[in-house]
Amino acid sequence: METLRIRPATVDDLESMWTIFRAVIAPGDALPFDEDFERDTFREHWFGTHAASVAEQGDEVIGMYKLGANHAGRGAHIASATYAVAPAMQGRGVGRRLVEHSLARARAAGFRGIQFNYVVSTNAAAVELYRRLGFDIVGTLPGAFRHQRLGWVDAYVMFRALERPESDVEG
Numbered sequence: 001m002e003t004l005r006i007r008p009a010t011v012d013d014l015e016s017m018w019t020i021f022r023a024v025i026a027p028g029d030a031l032p033f034d035e036d037f038e039r040d041t042f043r044e045h046w047f048g049t050h051a052a053s054v055a056e057q058g059d060e061v062i063g064m065y066k067l068g069a070n071h072a073g074r075g076a077h078i079a080s081a082t083y084a085v086a087p088a089m090q091g092r093g094v095g096r097r098l099v100e101h102s103l104a105r106a107r108a109a110g111f112r113g114i115q116f117n118y119v120v121s122t123n124a125a126a127v128e129l130y131r132r133l134g135f136d137i138v139g140t141l142p143g144a145f146r147h148q149r150l151g152w153v154d155a156y157v158m159f160r161a162l163e164r165p166e167s168d169v170e171g
């Protein structure tokens with residue numbers, strides 16, 4: 001794969017990021033947003049309290065993630081994150097690079113763990129990627145997601161502690 005660069009997102013990336021996000025929510029199989037989801041809300045989510053990064057190949061943004069505290073105050077030592085890769089670029093290792101990058105950033109920022117609040121159980125790419133990078137399913141939310149094709153499916157809460165810097169890679 002041509003060199004992939006991951007860097008902080010700026011507002012100049014907003015259009016590319018919104019294009020990717022719209023594309024990944026369109027099938028209704030991965031994230032709890034529907035066709036009514038608005039660009040301004042996206043902007044608030046991705047350029048608000050969470051810090052966004054983009055993966056760039058050449059001068060094209062092909063993926064992104066955001067990372068920040070899952071809660072304020074006494075829950076602020078646990079991070080949460082969201083990842084998205086442009087559909088045409090999925091399955092080529094970009095998602096793995098983004099998650100690895102976010103793990104390093106979360107550790108550097110002093111977070112003690114990362115929690116994914118809502119991983120659609122049928123989203124094999126996400127569940128497998130997270131599992132391979134050390135996340136466990138710690139809870140199942142029955143029927144929490146209204147899948148566009150499959151109807152009500154479960155969502156997982158997934159968690160990984162960050163105490164052990166050497167344990168990023170699948171054992």
Ligand SMILES: CC(C)(COP(=O)(O)OP(=O)(O)OC[C@H]1O[C@@H](n2cnc3c(N)ncnc32)[C@H](O)[C@@H]1OP(=O)(O)O)[C@@H](O)C(=O)NCCC(=O)NCCS
Binds near residue numbers: 084089129132
């Ligand atoms: C989930 C997502 C970020 C993964 O990114 P990706 O670039 O497609 O994933 P990668 O190519 O890096 O693959 C990551 C790992 O998962 C595995 N994997 C990928 N797709 C898979 C699938 N459909 N079934 C099983 N395993 C899969 C790969 O084998 C790879 O493992 P390896 O690195 O050990 O070989 C991407 O598919 C995406 O943006 N999906 C839509 C939005 C989304 O679901 N976001 C996450 C919400 S929780």
